[in-house]
Amino acid sequence: MFDQFPGLGEEAKIAFEKELDSLLVDKGGLLEQEGKVCDHLYFIIEGSARSFYRKENKDITVSFSLEGEFLTAMHSFISRKPSYENIEAMEKTKVARIKYESLLKLFEKHHDLERTYRLILERYYVSLEEQLIFSKFKSARDRYLDLMDYRPKIIQRASVGQIATYLDMSIETLSRIRGKI
């Protein structure tokens, strides 16, 4: 879990792992729900998830997460306000999670853990920024081709509808793009 964060000491790791709580969710099961404050930072051990929200009875996918990645409804987790996001398992998925409160407590004792969290946050930020820019300046077709290049696994695991809202185009447009490759 922390291979990617070499600065983290053994002591902090152990303390962190003590606070972890593990969870198995079925396909379609919700890890987080809109309207509630998101209290957990998740780590996907196995499986995949997507976060989405609802607009006029449609699900709009905001992000996809695969095993080995941290995940939360960051906006709510940070701001402590009710989330507008839902997080749903895309298949049978195993996650570890830690409570917001526990995390803050651990920060008091383990400086290096707060740093690691900061790094996770930074990653989150960078990927969001890439997503913004990428969505801003490319045609529907290029957004799809980019996704194929950078995150091919998502195309294998997510439905056309989920991918379409993620890429900000209609299902029909995506279907037509796929037909023409």
Place this chain on the structure above:
Amino acid sequence: MFDQFPGLGEEAKIAFEKELDSLLVDKGGLLEQEGKVCDHLYFIIEGSARSFYRKENKDITVSFSLEGEFLTAMHSFISRKPSYENIEAMEKTKVARIKYESLLKLFEKHHDLERTYRLILERYYVSLEEQLIFSKFKSARDRYLDLMDYRPKIIQRASVGQIATYLDMSIETLSRIRGKI
């Protein structure tokens, strides 16, 4: 500068301020340039700035910042890779800034400063997420109306062209929207 971050102790503030470096930039002057690693976190004391990048000889505005706000080419600042962003003063602008290296050093000594930085980062994140969602699900007209509501000062200070690329629409479309309010 730190009024918004009550958790920060006097000692850390003093140490931080010691590392600050103040700068006056003329209208159009560049604080950061694409291709270079961004080494500074800025704070706008007076004036305003925008960050943008170039695509096919056009400037695409990514964000606007006003006095009292922290600002950097976050992607590069975080990743230590060359920036694709430029940051430019929109008028005569006074900034304070700290070097990336100095900041990291201060983190070693002042845990509360690293926390404050984390909070700045969180804010950055939240505003980026809002921008993404906001750009994703609104019509050109609604994006403009939202900007008028949330950041009216930007509309007063930035040019039509700058606002148009920020809102991801053509200059002509924005001009027509403005004509019809």
Place this chain on the structure above:
DNA sequence: CTGATTATTTGACTTTTCTCAAAAGATTAT
């Protein structure tokens, strides 16, 4: 102040993507 440059607005037309509708293909529960 004045000509030159740059920014904004307006018009006509094009392109991209959307919406609605229907058909075809999968998936799920009984």
Place this chain on the structure above:
DNA sequence: ATAATCTTTTGAGAAAAGTCAAATAATCAG
């Protein structure tokens, strides 16, 4: 296995926003 449901594909027409071009308006340098 089969009906029922959900997802994907395909077609046709509509809407939103883009492009190109020209006219105004604003800003800047000498």
